[in-house]
Amino acid sequence: GSDSSDSGSDGGDDTFTIGFALSQSGNMAPFDVEPGNAAMLRIEQINEDGGIDGKQIKTVSKDVRSSPETVGTAATELISSGIDLLVTPCDFDLSAPGAAVAQAASIPAISICAGDPKMADATTLGDYVFSANAGSDVEGATGAAWAIDQGWKNAYLLQDESIEYTKSAGKYFAAAFEDLGGTVVGNDAFPGGDNVNISSQANRLKNLATQPDFVYVASWNPGGATAIRQLREAGIEVPVVGPAALDGQVLLDVVGDSASDIFYTGFACYAYCSGGEGDELEKFVTDYEADYGSEPASSYALLGYNMVTAIADAAGRADSFSGADLKAALEDSRPVSTPIGDVQYFSSTCHKIIDMPLSVIGVETGKISFVGQQRIDSIPDVGDGNSCAS
Amino acid sequence: MIMEFLISAVGLGALYALLTLGVALMFGVLGLMNFAYGEILLAGAFAMYLFRNEPWFVGAGMALVFAVAVALLSERLAFHPLRDADPVILMIASFAVSLALQSIARMTVLPRARGIAPEPFLSRRIEVLGADVSVLDLVTVGLCGVTLVAVAWLMGRTSLGIQLRAAAEDFRMAALLGVRPNLVIPAAFVIVGVLAGIGSVVLAARQGSVSADMGLQPMLIGVVGAVLGGMSSLKGAALGGFLLGAVTALLETFLPTDLIAFRDAFLFTALIVVLVVRPQGLLSGAKVRVS
Amino acid sequence: MLSVDDIHVHYGASVHAVQGLSLQVGEGELVSVIGQNGAGKSTVLKAVMGVVPTASGRITFDGVEVGASGFSSVKQRMSYVPESRGIFAGLTVGENLRLGAIVRKDRKLVEADIERELERFPVLRRYWDRGASLLSGGEQQQLAIARALMLRPRLLVLDEPTLGLAPIVVDLIFDVVEQLRAEGMTILLVEQNAVRALEVADRSYVVQAPGRVLGEGTATELAAQPDVVDHLGFTPEGRVQP
Amino acid sequence: MTVLSTRLQTPLLLIGITAVVLAVGTAGGPTLERVATLSLISVVFVVGLSTFSGNSGVMSFGHVAFMAVGAYTTAYLTIPVPLKGVLFANLPESLRWLAEVHTSASAAVLLSCAMAAVAGLVTAPVVARLSGLQSGIATLAFLLVVYNVLNSWTDVTRGSSSMIGLPRSTTIVTAFVAAALAIAVGWAYRTSRSGLQLQAGREDYWAAQAAGIAVGRHRAIAWVLSATICGLAGSLYASFLTTFNVNAFFLSATFAFVVMIVLGGYLSLSGAVLGAIGVSVLQELLRRLQDGGLTGGSALPPGTANLLLALVLLLTLVKAPYGVMGARELVLVRGGRRLRRGAQAVRTPAGS
């Protein structure tokens, strides 16, 4: 009887139970479904390989329907059913109510792929709250570092104001780019959302005295893809760089066959992206397709897969599956091996991925392909109390 | 440069006018503030995605077909049984329809956003009066004009138009005079479907993506524009939509960068002010006497 | 021609407005229905036109059951002027008038009929292009009657057609009614002006709440029925009782 | 039955129903308690909305904005000061003091209501002037403005980031007390002089004017009062969830509440209360159904719950076009529990 009232505090348990409170329906579902699927895939694999020290991983899932109230309710229900660890949605704000419930019950809660750097701060939502993503701060800074490596000196920042993720990606991009000696020659903003019209912004950019070497589009799909498409339609042909949320088949479809010189910092290059596959990555994609009938449509899926590896690793090292022991083990993460190489997860001050190579991916006449890997040594300090910044 | 700003403002205005026209027609004719209008647009845009590998006009044609089909279906299943209900109830019913259609779209064909590649012809830019103008904007303006004239003619000059307006106002009396509501009201939905279809073609060409919740913003624009222009007058509604679009574009042009995020706040505050000054909308339609 | 047989009509669960009423209108006959406020007169007309459903009883027109599936009063060429006039406020006067002939195919004759109605009610010509709701009450009433005549109906159902009309127009309406009857039209008339109604009608029904026939017959026949005279407060032959 | 007790029947019955929710929530374990608390908070909100919409006949899409005002005020007043220093590091100079203020939970609730009332007062002139659809759209525009400002004024509101670290001070009991209070206030207004006049204005604006009724003024009164109640709901919501972000106060919340009030019958207070509780229960049932909690494990495809909700909503509207209660109120007649028939909404065919 693993699913009775014996909660995570009982270390003598022979199963390890993860509760998934993800959006399987509603407008946030697109962000949660694939990473969730990939996580399940990884759990299956671990169980087939004998589990964590012989203990099987059990899962319980609740659809939180993209609603913050439901997240809290589902988390409450999961925790009272005795889970050892809670996985919350990819979106920080949707995660928060669930994380709050977990924090109160001293059960670790890990957001499957939230990119908002605030998720990393153990003092905000609480010290039981983690995110299995590197964060938009890392993405922005990585984009900047890569651009500098291309020899580009002048950047133009086109900021999507709709969500926190895009705002901090833009902010960290600009800070890192200037730290590295580049100049941001201009910036502009648009409200974002799914009804994008940037003709005014494009006009302003075209009439700029110094034309930039590239434009950093701090946005997300599908609005970001639309913005890039409209830039190109307005006749702006300089390279475009952006964060990971631009990743996916949809970018390619939106910008069309003739678009080129579009780059973004993704997590992996697979399926719709060519040139980056290692054997392990290929195996991940085939396994995924075998289980779910289609290839993953963005590299976020891999984050869910990797998260389970990190959780299993920590659980294997933990003294017991009690919340406190699990948390301690998570905070003491060691690099784990993933299809994209070694990834260093959490520490006691930084509750998100500390070190992960990002894949720079480029769009060239309708093809997405791997351009290279980019690592950064440090995140610039922009004065927002980022606990992972140097 | 000013010219370019102007043309893009006019282009957006024309798109909004198109959106508004459909909402206003449905309201003016059926008293139905249709929140499911967004999903009718979605159906059209989805057709554009489905037929993205066919020639562009096939996709556009199918967009009309899909939009009309969804419009008719929603009439049959939801609005038909509610014909005598009051406007608030109809509005809520339309919201339920919207929710249902969206859930179905998400569960079946559109679990996540899909892209539609740009049509080379539409994404070209040409020189007009010394300004560099996108063909899409010109096409939008043209479509909007033609649609407006066609709808005005249909509603004002044809027997169908008279019957429609009569049936909308007093369902039973119209039936007593021989208007066949079961033909005429679906006809209104067909017209609205066609309008939405046209709107969705333009929308898809601009946004390049289709997602289950893409209809929400255009629907809101339609509703707000229609009220701004004066609900009972189609001309007013088109004007309202046009202004909404043009002002949006102008705000984006003239607001300083750090205030662009507040565009909607400015826009909707202005809307409230206009409503307070002219509660009946910019152009009020047929006057109705109180006695 | 029109036969109403023992009908019952309810509004909601609590109002039983017509309770077992029967009436007959023969071909070419002018029949009036009179009775006090709330007697159920309008309800009977609504039932005849299929506007309210009958709970029981039969209504037939030319042998075809009213309200049976597929029946449309227009197809049977029945025209109706409701108590509330049923003017379409959002349409112009002209559009309202044309709507009366919407099922007719004989375009030419329709134009001629429009001309005839405009002769009859000059005010309609004057306001042809105006929103119908802008008309005064009496003008709207004239429009409603003109519109009903546009169908060239076989049966004309009038619910208080003189409501709100100036005496001179009331005369006109009664003249029109008599003329139509002379032309052979069948007419069912509900009227508050009982004296005039009895005067023009071939036969009349006196209805009493809740929707029951108190008496029936020509003015003279009715005058012979004491309870009818009592109910009406005057003898139906035209003199007010002292 | 005396006049007094007939007048008090409806609110007492409604409070009784919310007490049942309290009882079920208290007895049913943490999940049920959570759901019950949220549904009681919905009752507070929907009663607030009904105080305006039910009496004025104008459907408001803007009340969620008052809820937001209440929630943000509570957040500012109750998040521990040290944490606020971190969260609001970039407050503009003139608002620095905001990072320092701190009040007790109960003072925060009162101040939240007050702030919502202020927001109501500021917007009241607009509402007083507009009727019908225009008013509905103006309220929607108001919501869009508030949302946009909250979402974009990052330094002060944290933009689209969540507010975090609120102490949990709403319990199921406080939620119940608030719901009972809201019902009492809502009923008192409905039967007040202003309430009756506003209802007259709802039925016929011009006739009400002709009867000397200042419809606009009464609309404004109802607006401010309902804003206050919705502010209360927002405060409770914030200190129940302990974290929230601006998206909780936008269109999907608006629609959820509008569905509640319309399903119950938006012209009646009983309809508002029953709608709020009914839809909350329905939502939870559907959630459990979809997750397999009711069918013994086999989960239904994701999205089924939303689809079913839409269908139930449509069916209810077709069967009861004025909501479950129509314009009626729940009363007990002579000891027997039944609905009063007198005030049914029968429409006159073919106009009247």
Added chain:
Amino acid sequence: MSATQLATPPPSVLRMAEGGIHFDGVRAVDGVTLEVRSGEVLGLIGPNGSGKTSTLNLLSGMLRATSGSIHLDDHDLTRLSMRRRTRFGVVRTFQSGRVFGRLTIAENVEAAALGGGLRRREARQLTADILAELGLEDVAHQQADALTAGRIRITAIARALASRPRFLLLDEPAAGQNESEAIALITAIREFAQRRGCGVLLVEHDMSVVMGTCDRLHVLDSGRTVTEGEPALVRRDPKVIEIYFGKRHDHDAER
């Protein structure tokens, strides 16, 4: 009606001087001067579309006059809203009833009493009195929607009375009533006017009502005054017969 709250006000005059209004070219009212004095019933008659309702709209403030002025004694009402005029005691009814459909009859009347500024208790008392006077007690707790057209008109009048009018402007109150009901209504109006010293402007086409009630008649045609005077005289005026009564008017008057 209970005397406590309703002491008879001093006699006064409601006067429209050269009032006019036009709508897109139609001069609905064109320089009409008329006066209603407290305690009298002034009948306003004329062909359909002659401007009677429009005149009433001008007096009540439903429409703003494009020319001319309206005074209640020394108070200039010309620019006041309908609501303010009601507070001054100039109260109207509508041609189409316009009751508050989903309120009960009692609530209809009470709302108007409250609108007139009464306190709750007073309003309830006044409502009870008015309902009793007009014989509406039996339907007091019915929803107004469900009544017959005739009852709806009476409710509208009851509501107007609840505004404690000094001048009552009635638009075709007897339309749709049968004879006995019309007579009952006239009696009630007359009695009310006399007892309360209230002036009444009565727009009506039913000649038996007009002749039986009015102290004076004012005749309009195409927005202009045709004649004014005692009912008996007006009835014999050949101009009025031509435009309004028609040849058969003698018969009419007899019924």
